[in-house]
Amino acid sequence: MVGIGTQQVLANALNWSPEMACSSLGLWRDSRSFTIYACLLSAFALGLTVAGRSFTSARKVAETVSTNGDSSAQLSITGRIRQAVHTRGGTTVFTYDLIRLICTGALFILSILSVVFHNGSSTEGWSLTCPARAELIATFASGYATLLCTFGAILHSRGRIVCNAHAAFTLLVLFGVFAYRNIYPLMYLDGRPSDDDIPWMMYARGTLVTLSGLVIPVLIPRTYVPVDPEHPALQPNPEQTASILSFLTFTFTEPIIMAAYRNSNLPYESLPPLADYDWSSHLEKRSIDAMDPIVRRGKGLKDRNLFFGIMQVFFWEYLFFGFDLLIDVLSRFMTPFALNRLLSYLQYGNQGSTIRPWQVYWLPYFSVFDSLSRVWIATLLVGGTLASLFRNLYIFVGEHVQVQAENILLQQIFRHALRLRVSEESSTSTSETQSSAASVIATTTNTEDSPAITLVGTESSTANISETVASGSVEPFDGPAEKAAPPLTLHLAGRINTLMGADIGNILGARDFLVLLVMLPFQVIISMWFLYNILGWSAIVGMGSMVAMMPIPGMLAKRINEVQGVKMQRTEARVQAITESMNIIRMIKMFGWERMTIQKLGDLRTSELTSVRTIKFLELFGAVLNNVLPVLILIVTFTFHTVIMRKELDAASIFSTIVVLDLIRLDLGSVPYFITTIMQARVSFNRMTNFLNESPMLDQFSRDVASTYDPIQRPTDDTVIGMKNVKISWSESRSESTTDRRIFSLKIDELVFDHGALTLITGPTGCGKTSLILGLLGEMHVQNTSSNSWVAFPTIHGVAYAAQESWVQSTTIQENITFLEPYDEQRYKKVMYQCALEKDLALLSAGDQTEVGEKGLTLSGGQKARITLARAIYSSAQTIILDDVLSALDVHTSRWIVNRCLQGDLTAGRTIIIATHAVDLVSPLASRIIQISRRGDVSSFAKTPEVHTLETTDDSSSPVTSQAAVTAQKNGDPAVSETAGKLTVDEELESGRLRWTAIELLINAFGGYPVWAVILGTSLIVYVSSVIGTWWLGVWASAFEESSGGPVYIPFYLGVFSAIAVLNSVLYALAYIVFLYASMRASSALHEALSRKILGSTLRWLDVTPVGRIISRFTQDISTIDGPLTEYLQMFISFTLSMLIQFGAVIVFAPIFIIPGIIIAVTGITLGQIFIAARLPVRRLVSNWRSPLYTHFSAAVEGMTSIRAFGAQAPFQQELYKRLDAYTRPSRAFHNLDRWVAVRTDVLGALFSTGLAIYLVYMRPALGASNTGFALNMSIGFSGLLLFWVRLLSEVETCGNSLERIRDYLLISQEPIGSETGKPPAYWPASGALSVKNLEARYSSDGPAVLKRISFEVKSAERVGIVGRTGSGKSSLALSLLKLIPTSGDVYFDGIPTENVNLDILRSKMAIIPQDPTLISGTIRSNLDPIEQHDDAVLHRALRAVGLIGHSESGETAGFNLDTVVSSSGSNFSVGQRQLIALARAMVRGTRVLILDEATASVDAETDHLIQTSIRTELKGTTLLTIAHRLQTIMDYDKIMVLDSGELVEFGNPLTLLEKENGVFRALVDGSPDHAQLWRVVKNAAK
Secondary structure (H helix, E strand, C coil), X not given: CCCHHHHHHHHHCCCCCHHHHHCCCXXXXXXXXXXXXXXXXXXXXXXXXXXXXXXXXXXXXXXXHHHHHHHHCCCCHHHHHHHHHHHXXXXXXXXXXXXXXXXXXXXXXXXHHHHHHHHCCCCCCCCCCHHHHHHHHHXXXXXXXXXXXXXXXXXCXXXXXXXXXXXXXXXXHHHHHHHHHHCHHXXXXXXXXXXXXXXXXXXXXXXXXXXXXXXXXXXXXXXXXXXXXXXXXXXXXHXXXXXXXXXXXCHHHHHHHHHHXXXXXXXXXXXXXXXXXXXXXXXXXXXXXXXXXXXXXXXXXXXXXXXXXXXHHCHHHHHHHHHHHHHHHHHHCHHHHHHHHHHHHXXXXXXXXCXXXXXXXXXXXXXXXXXXXXXXXXXXXXXXXXXXXXXXXXXXXXXXXHHHHHHHHHHXXXXXXXXXXXXXXXXXXXXCCCCXXXXXXXXXXCCCCCCCCCCCCCCCCXXXXXXXXXXXXXXCCCCCCCCXXXXXXXXXXXXXXXXXXXXXXXXXXXXXXXXXXXXXXXXXXXXXXXXXXXXXXHHHHHHHHHHHHCHHHHHHHHHHHHHHHHHHHHHHHHHHHHHHHHHCHHHHHHHCCHHHHHHHHHHHHHHHHHHHHHHHHHHHHHHHHHXXXXXXXXXXXXXXXXXXXXXXXXXXXXXXXXXXXXXXXXXXXXXXXXXXXXXXXXXXXXXXXXXXXXXXXXXXXXXXXXXXXXCCCCCCCCCCEEEEEEEEECCCCCCCCCCXXXXXXEEEEEEEECCCCEEEEEXXXXXXXXXXXHHHHCCCEEEECCCCCEXXXXXXXXXXXXXXXXXXXXCEHHHHXXXXXXXXXHHHHHHHHHCCXXXXXXXXXXXXXXXXXXXXXXXXXXXXXXXXXXXXXXXXXCXXXXXXXXXXXXXXXXXXXXXXXXXXXXXXXXXXXEECCCHHHHHHHCCEEEEECCCCCEXXXXXXXXXXXXXXXXXXXXXXXXXXXXXXXXCCCCCXXXXXXXXXXXXXCCCCCCCXXXXXXXXXXXXXXXXXXXXHHHHHHHHHHHHHHHHHHHHHHHHHHHHCCCCXXXXXXXXXXXXXXXXXXXXXXXXXXXXXXXXXXXXXXHHHHHHHHHHCECHHHHHHCCHHHHHHHHHHHHHHHHHHHHHHHHHHHHXXXXXXXXXXXXXXXXXXXXXXXXXXXXXXXXXXXXXXXXXXXXXXXXXXXXXXXXXXXXXXXXXXXHHHHXXXXXXXXXXXXXXXXXXXXXXXXXXXXXHHHHHHHHHHHHHHHHHHHHHXXXXXXXXXXXXXXXXXXXXXXXXXXXXXXXXXXXXXXXXXXXXHHHHHHCCCCECCCCCHHHCCCCCCCXXXXXXXXXXXXXXCCCCCEEEEEEEEEECCCCEEEEECCCCCCHHHHHHHHCCCCCEEEEEEECCEEHHHCCHHHHHHCEEEECCCCCCCCEEHHHHHCCCCCCCHHHHHHHHHXXXXXXXXXXXXXXXXXXXXEECHHHCCCCHHHHHHHHHHHHHHHCCCEEEXXXXXXXXXXXXXXXXXXXXXXXXXXXXXXXXXXXXXXXXXXXXXXXXXXXXXXXXXXXXXHHCCCCCHHHHHHHCCCCHHHHHHXXXXXXX
16 A cells, blocks of 8 residues: 555654653654754854844944833823834734743743653752653743743844744744654554643643644734835735735735725725835846846856846745745645545555554544544645645745746846947847748848747736747648748837737746746656556556657647747737838828738738647647547556456556546646747747847947947047047948948048037938937947047036937826926926927917827927927026927928027027028027038038027917916916816726627627537537546446456456547547637637728827727737637636536535535635636736836837937836836736635635545445545546636636727727728829818817818819918818818819718828828838839839939939838938938829928928929829928919918919018018028019
């Protein structure tokens, strides 16, 4: 029998006699001596603690005590008592301390009495008898514990904590010694308590030592000990003060559970406070030395893989993991061991047992055999409870590590991102998975190495099977794999989003790698030992067959890994396409590309699902193998046992073997998962390590240039700004071919900017003006060209920067302007006035409290530019750098800015560096002009600035009226709603349980109720057959028992069992395949529906919905449906059917047990309902607080240059810490909820199995060992599934949140859907004639009118210039013509009302170049002709027309050709160059109407003139509507339209409007510095 030899050895070890204590070594080998050893160890540690405290600390404590004494002297006696109790942990803690002190004091007295009693009537003076000496040792220990408890009750603060900790340790040792001496021997037949010579004293001491050493320590609340004593938490987390019992049972989480259960809209404030060891500031201190490569290099340490940094940070946690897993394995094997012994008892009685019946020796009336069964029944309960305890402790610490590691990794990514050169577009060669990024419009033909990206937004949990990342290309089973699209260089933002959304999840998903390396091998060893003890060599043969088949799961995992690599490439292509589509969705709608985009996304999705289906089939093979392998092991083992070794099988052997093999089956099933997650984490670790160690950083952080960066000679004067003998470039070296990538560098001989004056930088488009500015800011690589090179850009007095692409945060206008500075009302108003923002604010309902939206999407280009300018002027920085801030402004606003801002008092004495094409406006103010030629030659000359008298009249704003409007907003105008100005709508958090509408959506997506009927029917048969197979093994065992040694026809029983196993596997595969194809259908249908709804939504909905929120639907939510939702749903169906069938099998053999079974089931369901209801609101809080993290990362990466220029890295990092803490708080609470329900369901399951065992043994003994074993096996299976069933139900509902989120987006407002009646005649449009009557437009149906009853007519091929101040409605008119915003009135295009034309057709017949030019990643060719309708000759002609290439045959100038790479959003081109490419794209489309919305605002005048000339020649017959601030652009047009505040104030021939006295257009022209030239152009055009 199992463990008999071990039991005998342990029993013999208890043969201790009192005389042993009289020997020279016997006394110190006595068990009671361990108490004095513990005391000595405690005293030594306590002495080190006391000695470690410095005299200063002791004096500080004394002063504190003295101060407290002085203050307490003023209190009453009651007040002093309350204060004393409070300083000692509060009433509850102090009461427990007193009770423990009383118990230890009584124990000490009893120990003294024991010495006296054991010494008896000894007359040898002070000499003691042998037993008395041993008791004296225990007396010393109890006295030492009493002394510690006394100090623990008297002292306060740290002294009390230390003394109580040592007292608890000492008393625990005392309890352990007592239990070893007096309780443990009772388990054996020949054992008896060692201290039973005085029974009453043994009971009394046992009671006292149990109370003081076990009960009180587990019940007393722990004292909060701050991680940083200098910064304690105002309110500790209940986790930090919970008692040991509360902590182990997770009772401390019940307040938040009940609060969430009662309130489905749980407020964030109801969550427990964040523990101080989870604060981001603490985690930074804990991890920065191990994780940050820059810090490590500063300490002279080598770079290493990030894995080792994580292991260094969490070393002790992983040491605990290893120990816990070993104990967990031993605990889990108590169940099959107890089952084996219990069934053996039922079949053979007490033969050969050395275990004492579970009765105390003074209660002999209990039956020996009945008592023996109680031991094993109790072991079932204890084993399940201990296994639950250690498993939940492991998961609790693991989830804690996961949350902290996520925080640390996000910190490190953000901290490192602030060091990177954001515009560096060179690819990085890696040996990892290469990414394929497909454009939404076309697949490019260029190939580069780039880092892999993975699916974003997946949640990791303990039961979540993550996806695998791997390199390689394979062919799926259903056909050859498609060739992955050549990878494109990823933009920094995309790379960071991938690291955040995918790689961190991959790393966290492999946190349990010790399960594979430690737990599983140890469990296999224990399994082999166990099976060998009950089956002998048959078990070795069976396990050998298992080992022989072990390579199969490994090969399967490798195959899945390979296919997963292909799948990930296709997923990356889809995600990249969706991300880019959402970023350019306004352009997609403007161009009518919705249908084409849906088709492209659909093709990518189909390709992705092909790989998903292949993976699912491989997983099916693995699942069938996982089910068949244990059955094969059973067949091999039992066949060898019965046929070869000719031994009989009994119920004890069969059913305990089944339990062990079930454990092995779970292990084998998890091996591929752990292998793939570890490999996935390895790839992600390498990618993140590469990001940290190899990404191109700014020169001050770069290893290659750090040694030469600092020692550069610089002027000693800290006011000098300039550079000498340097070369500015994007990277340190270039090895790429120039055929697809431009190489840029700017050589500076000597350049100095005047201090306290304005310096103007000018030059043609693309010459390097922005590069010069970025070089000053340190954003570009600066290389020395001689020994006396230097770069001087002092930042000690502050730097403010306004970028060419205005960077605004998604917050209010006021917060964008004040930025990091404190609010100064007087200065703020002055800035608003000088930056001409007052009139804009007056038009807004919430004034400067209006939210600008993501990327400032609610603002015009001019408004964003002026807000960016206002931020720089408002700052206290001495140096202000302005990059082309005037290009988006009209003439009058530009003049206002130059006169009142650049010459205002706020800029007086400040160094201003401005790059602009508006040379005529700014040059009079400049003390120095820097000219850059097209070839990159830099020249500088000084001049005397002219002082202009400020004009007293200007129509660009009315300061008095506007300031009053602003003041009204500041003073809280009651007419303004509290929500006025709020643009971005809060994401709705669904309350309550998963809605039926979401469930119905999934049912229909799967194919309707018939499909579900097939799935449920086949699954039911599968689990019925599985139970029948287990029952048949019991029948086989009964056959041996009933044969009484006679022959048993083994082939019959073996054949039936094998047939059942084959049927089970076939039906399982069938059910899986049906579910697989239904889930693939659902995934495809939901993705297509979501694509159509998003791309068909209104522009207003897109404005109020952050892009990140939309992308999360396509990434996180769709990925949840592809993976976790369908996986959890399938497992939930399987577990539900299995549990019902197992419970039914139990009821068949124990009908009366249906009552306790129902009670336990109802209790479990109730716990599950509470858990699920509480989990959902907390889960939604986690999701809701994750979004701000991504938003903050996105905003920081987008404005990284501005952030570094302002020196705002630290504030942005602190803001990240705040958001991380806000996210970690619900995340920790969410994970703790799982542990609460896990402990309780595990205990319920153990009670169920134990109760059934009691019933079967004592109330139905005639059932027999086989049937009893079958019923117990079913109950153990039922108990084991109970927790997973509750968790799976919760996971299904949690993942169903993604289903709800997708469904909500399927109900968003839509633009009118096209119809057959909306298709115009084929010839339409034959002309570009436009007729507009009473046109009104709004950005939302309930918003104010931005266009007010405008009427005009434009003949075909006419050129119309549209002018007006910033915000007058020019861009709104363009959007109205394309019906992108709600309109009323009539618009006729070539005689047909646009209201009757399908929107996609209308927008495809009008071309627009928006104010913010947007390019798609790929090449210039794919941007000009995304649908590949034109040959290269047409494309070259368009590029020549806009001046991007020359007239050579190859069409290449300055590195431009059709294969030139375009990075994400066109970030590797200047704004002016992007405008030219967009203009060329419009020319290629060849539409009848072309709208230019500030299309040439960022190009120089010479290039603008070239473009206008090309337009006249290339676009003959095209109606041209040009919105322009540069009047010279449109002065020779046929008509001029002047807008003001949404009204058409003038419309007519330019000459007619100029001749109009007091005309608005004439005022604009006369206010221009080149008004004479403008008059000449108009007059010449009129001739």
